Amino acid sequence: MLLKRIISSIVLIGIIWLVIFSRVLCGLTVVLFIIAGLYEYFTMLEKKGISIYKYFGIGMGVIIPLSIMFKFEPTKNWELLFIVLALLSLILMQFKRRNNAGVIVDISTTLFGILYVSWFFSFVIKLRFMDGGLGILAALLLITKLGDIGAYIVGRSFGRHLLIPRISPNKTVEGALGSFIFSLIGALISKPLLGFGYLHLILIGAGLSILGQLGDLSESLLKRDCQVKDSGNLIPGMGGILDEIDSVLFTAPVFYFYLSSIVK
Secondary structure (H helix, E strand, O other): OHHHHHHHHHHHHHHHHHHOOOHHHHHHHHHHHHHHHHHHHHHHHHHHOOOOOHHHHHHHHHHHHHHHHOOOOOOOOHHHHHHHHHHHHHHHHHHHOOOOOOHHHHHHHHHHHHHHHHHHHHHHHHHHOOOOHHHHHHHHHHHHHHHHHHHHHHHHHHOOOEOOOOOOOOOEHHHHHHHHHHHHHHHHHOHHHHOOOHHHHHHHHHHHHHHHHHHHHHHHHHHHHHOOOOOOOOEOOOEOHHHHHHHHHHHHHHHHHHHHHHOO
16 A cells, blocks of 8 residues: 555656646646546545435536636636526525525535535645745645645654644644644745745745644545545546645645745
8 A cells, every 4th residue: 555655646746847847737636636636525425325326516616717728717716607607506506406405405416526625625726826836836736735745744653643634634733743744844945936035934834734634624524424445546546636635725726825925
C-alpha cells in the first residue's frame, strides 16, 4: 500500500508539474478533477440511498470552471445567478417524481455537491488566472499538500492521541501538529513565489494549514455518513479524487479572496 501511495504521488506531482505552466491545460485538468470528484460524491450518496441527480449535477458542475476559463460572466455576481438557475431546475425536475418523499434531501444534496466540489475547486482556476498566478497557485499547492504529507508522516510515525475518532479514526493530534509544521515550512519555502515577508508567510501557512485540515475532516465526515472508507478507488493506494483535493477545496477559495480583497 505504501509503495502504491508513493508511485501515485509521483505520478500526480508529474501531472501537476506538466499542466500548471499552461493556463488552458491547468483549467482543463481542474475540469477533469471536478467531473471525477462530483461522480465520486454522487456515487457515495447513491450508496446511502439518496436519489440524487448525478448527471445533472455533473453537467451543471462543469459549467462553473468552464465559464471561468472562457470568462463567461453574464452578471457581476454570476455565481448567484448560476445557483438560482440550478435550484430552479432541480425544483422543476421534482414534478416528474411519483412521490414527494425525500424531495428536500435530494435537492439539497445535489446542490451542495455542485457548490462543494465544483465551485470551491474552481477557485484553483481563478488563482492561476490572476497576475502572477503561476507562483500563487504553486505556493497554495505546496503549502496545502505539504500539510497533508506532514499529517501522514507524523501521524503514522508518532500518532498516539486520536483527534476526532467519530469522524476519522486514523487522524491524530500529533498528525495535526505535523501538518501545521509542514505547512509553515511550505509557506516559508514559498517566499520567492509570493514575495511576502516572513511574518506574513507564517500567518498564511498557519491559516491554510487549519483550513486544509478542516477540508480533510469535512470530507471524512461525508464518508462516515455514507459509510465508505474512500471516496473512490481511482488513485491506487490513495483512494479517490475527492480524497486528494479535499484540503484544497477549503484553502483555494479563502486564499483567492484573501489575495484579491485584502492583499492588493
